[in-house]
Amino acid sequence: MKTKNRRIFYGVLIALLSLIVIMGGCGGGGESESESGEPPDQESESESLIPSAEELIAKGLSSKEGYSYDYVVTMPDGSTLAHKMWVKEKKMRSEMENPQGGDPILSIVDLDKQIVYMMQPQMNQAIALSLENSDTEYTSPKDYLSDADDQNMIFVRKDEFEGKKCLVYEMPVEGGKGEMWIWEEGSMPLKVVTTVDGETVTAEFRNFTMGELEDSLFEIPAGVQVMDMDEMMKSFS
DSSP: OHHHHHHHHHHHHHHHHHHHHHHHHHHHHTOSOOTTSSOOOHHHHHHTTSOOHHHHHHHHHHOOOOEEEEEEEEOTTSOEEEEEEEEETTEEEEEEOOTTSSSOEEEEEETTTTEEEEEEGGGTEEEEEEGGGOOOOOOOHHHHHHHSOGGGOEEEEEEEETTEEEEEEEEEETTEEEEEEEETTTOOEEEEEEEETTEEEEEEEEEEEESOOOGGGGSOOTTOEEEEHHHHHHHHO
């Protein structure tokens, strides 16, 4: 009996050892490590999920939401131009610091009519001027998106701008180079840096928010007298 029990014991022991070896072999084959024993490149796997610039730009251009921001342009000499902007569909509102002091200069742009109204509300006067005859530039984030060569933009890294997660793309610029920070959540550019002939211009959309905007922001205040500058210029020609 003892000999028979030993045979049964050894048989069970050999079976257990064989099962352990088999399980160990299966476990080793199922590991996420590479042949070198190191885990796979997680960064390369995550980068494969990065949307193309074409996708992000198409999404941004199709957005119907209104948005507001501080548009700040830094010139090569370090000087800056700043506007507080509101944009809703085909209308824009700009508030620019008055170089002579006092209340800011207010502009309302109607892109459908191609007219800009420039006013100082405290004076109850406004000037209506066609965009063609206006030397003031009104740039929105969508302008940067529509002008971008999205098919030739290359993802270079992830970054943040004012706490917003962005995807940074290198973009072709005639005579130079550029980079665009596109907000992942809102699909809008928050920063654009271009360098041409060694001179760098940086455009930033600071304090960027998206949401519903009141129509009254884009209307001429009641009681403001509007002068048509185009008609006045014709009378002097």
